[in-house]
Amino acid sequence: MKQFISTVIELKSIAEDYFLLSFTWIPDSTPAAGQFLTIRTTELSSPLLRRPFALSSFDNKSKTASIIFQKRGEGTKIMSQLIKGDKLDIMGPLGNSFSDFKAKSDNTKKKQVIVAGGIGTGPMLYLAEEMREGGIEPLLIVGCRTKSLIPFSSFNKNIETVICTDDGSFGFKGNVIDYMNSNDKLTSDVTIYCCGPEPMLKGCHAYAETTNNTCYVSLEQMMACGIGACMGCTCETEGEKKYARVCKDGPVFKSSEVKWT
Amino acid sequence: MDLKINIGNIQLPNPVGTASGTFGFGEEYGELLDLSQLGAIYTKALTPMPRDGNAVPRLVETPSGILNSIGLANPGIEKFLSDKVPFLETVKCPVILNVSGSTEADYKEVIERTDNLECIDAYEINISCPNVKHGGLAFGTDPIQVENLTGKLRKLTVKPLIVKLTPNVTDISVIAKAAEAGGADSISCINTVRGMVIDTKRKQSVIPAGISGLSGPAIRPVGVAAAYTVSRAVKIPVVGLGGIMSADDAIQYLLAGASAIQVGTGLFVDPLLPIKVLNGIQQYMKENQLEKISDFHTFIN
Numbered sequence: 001m002k003q004f005i006s007t008v009i010e011l012k013s014i015a016e017d018y019f020l021l022s023f024t025w026i027p028d029s030t031p032a033a034g035q036f037l038t039i040r041t042t043e044l045s046s047p048l049l050r051r052p053f054a055l056s057s058f059d060n061k062s063k064t065a066s067i068i069f070q071k072r073g074e075g076t077k078i079m080s081q082l083i084k085g086d087k088l089d090i091m092g093p094l095g096n097s098f099s100d101f102k103a104k105s106d107n108t109k110k111k112q113v114i115v116a117g118g119i120g121t122g123p124m125l126y127l128a129e130e131m132r133e134g135g136i137e138p139l140l141i142v143g144c145r146t147k148s149l150i151p152f153s154s155f156n157k158n159i160e161t162v163i164c165t166d167d168g169s170f171g172f173k174g175n176v177i178d179y180m181n182s183n184d185k186l187t188s189d190v191t192i193y194c195c196g197p198e199p200m201l202k203g204c205h206a207y208a209e210t211t212n213n214t215c216y217v218s219l220e221q222m223m224a225c226g227i228g229a230c231m232g233c234t235c236e237t238e239g240e241k242k243y244a245r246v247c248k249d250g251p252v253f254k255s256s257e258v259k260w261t
Numbered sequence: 262m263d264l265k266i267n268i269g270n271i272q273l274p275n276p277v278g279t280a281s282g283t284f285g286f287g288e289e290y291g292e293l294l295d296l297s298q299l300g301a302i303y304t305k306a307l308t309p310m311p312r313d314g315n316a317v318p319r320l321v322e323t324p325s326g327i328l329n330s331i332g333l334a335n336p337g338i339e340k341f342l343s344d345k346v347p348f349l350e351t352v353k354c355p356v357i358l359n360v361s362g363s364t365e366a367d368y369k370e371v372i373e374r375t376d377n378l379e380c381i382d383a384y385e386i387n388i389s390c391p392n393v394k395h396g397g398l399a400f401g402t403d404p405i406q407v408e409n410l411t412g413k414l415r416k417l418t419v420k421p422l423i424v425k426l427t428p429n430v431t432d433i434s435v436i437a438k439a440a441e442a443g444g445a446d447s448i449s450c451i452n453t454v455r456g457m458v459i460d461t462k463r464k465q466s467v468i469p470a471g472i473s474g475l476s477g478p479a480i481r482p483v484g485v486a487a488a489y490t491v492s493r494a495v496k497i498p499v500v501g502l503g504g505i506m507s508a509d510d511a512i513q514y515l516l517a518g519a520s521a522i523q524v525g526t527g528l529f530v531d532p533l534l535p536i537k538v539l540n541g542i543q544q545y546m547k548e549n550q551l552e553k554i555s556d557f558h559t560f561i562n
Contacts, residue, residue, distance in 0.1 A: 001292050003532055040530060045325040045478040045506060049529055091293075091532070222320045224327060224529045227293070229285035231305075231334040232320040242313040243334070248289070 001094055001227060002026060008086040009064060011079075014151035018119075019080055020056070022066040023088055031055050031065065032099045033127035034195075034218055034252045037092025038226045041075040050091065051075045052223050054195070054251070056122030056154070057129065068122035068151065094226050095251045098127050098193055101216050110189045110213075112138040115176050115204055117196025121151060123218060124195050128159045139186075143176040143200060177203040187211045194218070194255075205255035215255040221246040236261070262546055263553040264539075266300075266520045268498055269421025269446030271382050273355055273521060275300040276554055277511070277539045280502050280525030281359035281385060281425070282306065282331065286345040287352055293532040297353035298539065303449075303523055304349075306361035306387050309370040311337030316469040321458050326477030326504070327526060328456050330470040333361055333390060338374050346378060355382040357423065361390060365410055372417045383420050386411070386445075389427030389452035390474070401427045401452075404439035411443025421446040423500060426491070428480075429455050433487050434494035441495045449500035449523065450487045454480045477526040478504040485517050489561070492518025506530070508541020515542070515557035 009022040031037070038050035053067040071080045082088075112131055116124035121142055131138045140161045144150050147169035155161050163171035164179045172179045177200070180186050188211070194204040195218035208215035221233040228248025236259035237244045244250060244257075264275040278301035284290055287302045296302065314334025321328050336344060349356050358381045360371045368386065375381055388401035388410065400406050411424055424440035426433055428451040437448050453474025458467045466472075484503020492499040501519030505511050506527045514522045527534045551557060 003293055047322065048325055048327065048477055048526075049322055089531075222318050222322070224320055224329070224526075225283070225289070226529075227289040227532075229289040229305075230283055230329075230529065231285075231314055231331050232329060234314065234317055234319065234334070236317065243317070 001092065002029065003089070003091045006088040006090045008082050008084055008088060010084060011082045012153075014068065014154055016148040017071045018068060018149065018151055019071065020066055020068050020151070020154060021079065021082065022064055023090070025058065025063045025065045027063060029093065030060055031058050031093030032097035033130045034097035034099070034123055035093040035095050036123075036251060037067070037090050037094060038223070039079065040089040041078045047074040047078075049224060050226060051079075052094075052226055052247070054123035054126075054218065055093070056125050058126065068119065068125075068154065070119045091226060095247055096249070098216060098218075098252055099130070101252060101254065110191045111186070112136055113180075113186065113190045113192045114138050114140045115143070115180075115192060115194040115196065115200065116140065117143040117176060117200045118149075120195035120197070120200070120218065120220075121154070124193065125154055125156075127193055129156060132156070132159055141176050141179060143196065144170075175203070176200060177207055180207055189213070192216070201255070202260050205258070205260060208255060216252055217255045217258065218251045219246050219253060219258070220251070223247050235259075262543065262551075264543070266498065266554050268383060268423065268500075268521070270419065271355065271421055273300045275539055276515070276521035276542065277535050278303050278357070278500070278521060278523045279528060279535060280523035281387065283525040283528050286341075286349060287356075288348050290528065290532055291352075294536060298536055299354040300521060300539075301355040301357050301382070302352065303357045303385050304359050305335055306333045306359045306390065307335055307338065307341055307371050307375075308333060308362050309338050309367050309374075311335065311340060318468060321467045323456070323458060323475065323477075324479060326475050326479030327529075328458055328468060328473045328475050329453070330468045330473035332470070338371060342374075346380060349380040352380070356380055357383045357385050359385045359387050359425070361387040365413065368410065368414055369417060372414055376418045376420065381420065383423060383446075384414075384418065385423040385425050385449060386414060387425050387452070389425050389429075401436065402430050404435050407436055408439040408443040411440050411445050415444030423447040423449050425452055426450040426487070427452045428483050428487050428503075434490050437491040437494050441497055445497060447498045447500055448491050448495060449502060450491055451480070451484045451503045454483055476504070478506050478510075480504050481506075481510060481513075485513050488514050488519040489517040492558070505538065506534070508538045508545065511538045511542060512545050512557070515554065516561055518558055518561070520554055
């Protein structure tokens with residue numbers, strides 16, 4: 001974890017209100033899929049807090065990284081106006097990664113299913129890429145409300161990808177859980193990795209429970225410090241401790257360890 | 262130029278500390294900044310038993326501030342001794358343990374069980390947390406209870422007692438005087454300001470606990486006014502905090518009468534802020550030919 005000044009390489013619009021921001025990274029640091037960073041969006045006192053974003057790619061050779069963000073509030077509105085050469089105050093990499101769990105489970109025989117939705121798509125593109133580079137062929141399932149929100153240019157053609165839209169304007173009609181239920185091949189031996197809105201995370205967890213599979217989820221929570229000091233971004237867990245810190249103990253958790261409400 | 266300040270029987274190397282609740286016990290931020298440069302670490306509040314903290318979400322951003330209801334989540338004394346003390350023993354700046362509880366016995370127990378630790382240089386007594394149902398704020402708004410509690414804790418330790426006050430009272434100077442009469446060595450002010458944010462779509466408080474604590478630059482003028490008021494009411498040194506985001510903000514507190522300051526919410530925005538504030542204070546002292554921190558107190562009546 002370091003705080004550093006990065007330079008914007010490119011800001012690209014990839015779907016309606018969705019942007020891909022590429023920027024320089026620092027030497028001696030290789031963030032893994034699932035890890036995040038925080039950006040200070042302004043020198044002014046409002047919006048005040050740094051904004052957290054999971055990395056959507058990292059290139060170790062050129063030491064460049066990217067995030068995908070949605071223009072949603074004041075902070076991301078400022079970020080949507082960044083241009084090449086602008087300076088970014090970054091803190092990262094923060095939190096754990098999907099790799100922490102991959103290493104533990106080490107079960108490559110199972111089909112690795114990566115489920116992404118909305119702004120949760122960023123880290124899952126990175127995870128899919130990380131797996132592909134490691135010789136694993138994952139299945140990437142992306143859920144969007146409608147076609148205009150699909151970041152087509154961000155997908156890698158070499159990764160098996162299924163796109164689901166709620167309104168059926170592109171790909172499979174229905175949400176990602178509908179798709180998984182409709183696909184008989186998925187019911188046995190899979191490991192699921194999910195990042196997206198809470199109903200999607202819950203759905204993936206429930207699906208994994210029903211099919212007796214393991215599921216890992218990346219959680220989102222309002223964050224202040226981002227490094228585990230302030231106890232602000234906790235989530236309820238089933239474990240010995242009632243709460244875990246999303247920023248430090250997570251953001252990736254085994255879904256059975258999260259208390260779903 | 263002399264940056265040192267005295268609080269009770271100890272000396273802080275400089276006036277810039279980190280506010281309780283924003284800095285944990287220092288381990289996390291220790292990766293980002295050089296702790297040895299700090300005037301003091303004011304730790305996360307410690308209670309005898311572990312506290313899970315309040316329901317989530319515990320935070321929401323507000324205009325130039327944040328509203329929180331963490332609920333004094335902390336590991337309790339046992340885990341503090343086994344997990345946190347070994348780290349604190351390596352810290353090269355003064356460590357001030359923030360003490361909290363629901364009853365008088367809680368405050369006593371924390372001090373009794375930690376007083377022998379060399380790594381703890383002083384205590385900050387939190388009688389001002391708005392986010393716990395019992396104790397906390399309830400102690401801090403009644404001058405009789407403040408004097409009584411401070412007096413009882415005074416008997417337990419020779420280490421300095423810094424009593425942390427809430428701004429959520431009619432007249433903070435009355436509470437400050439009560440703490441001083443009870444034997445406090447210093448007053449820190451302010452804790453968070455009571456606040457609330459309502460989600461109009463769901464027609465409920467964003468934070469499940471309801472009324473919570475507001476911090477950040479939004480409350481800075483409230484904090485400066487409190488430091489000004491308290492420093493005129495008592496003879497003991499005042500530690501000012503609330504919304505410090507720059508050296509200039511910290512200097513306002515010093516000019517108002519504070520002898521030391523704490524950076525809290527500002528750390529979330531810039532972890533290096535304490536160092537920048539310290540450098541800025543030194544620069545200001547040089548430019549204004551101030552020799553020592555008490556020289557700040559000669560300008561405003």
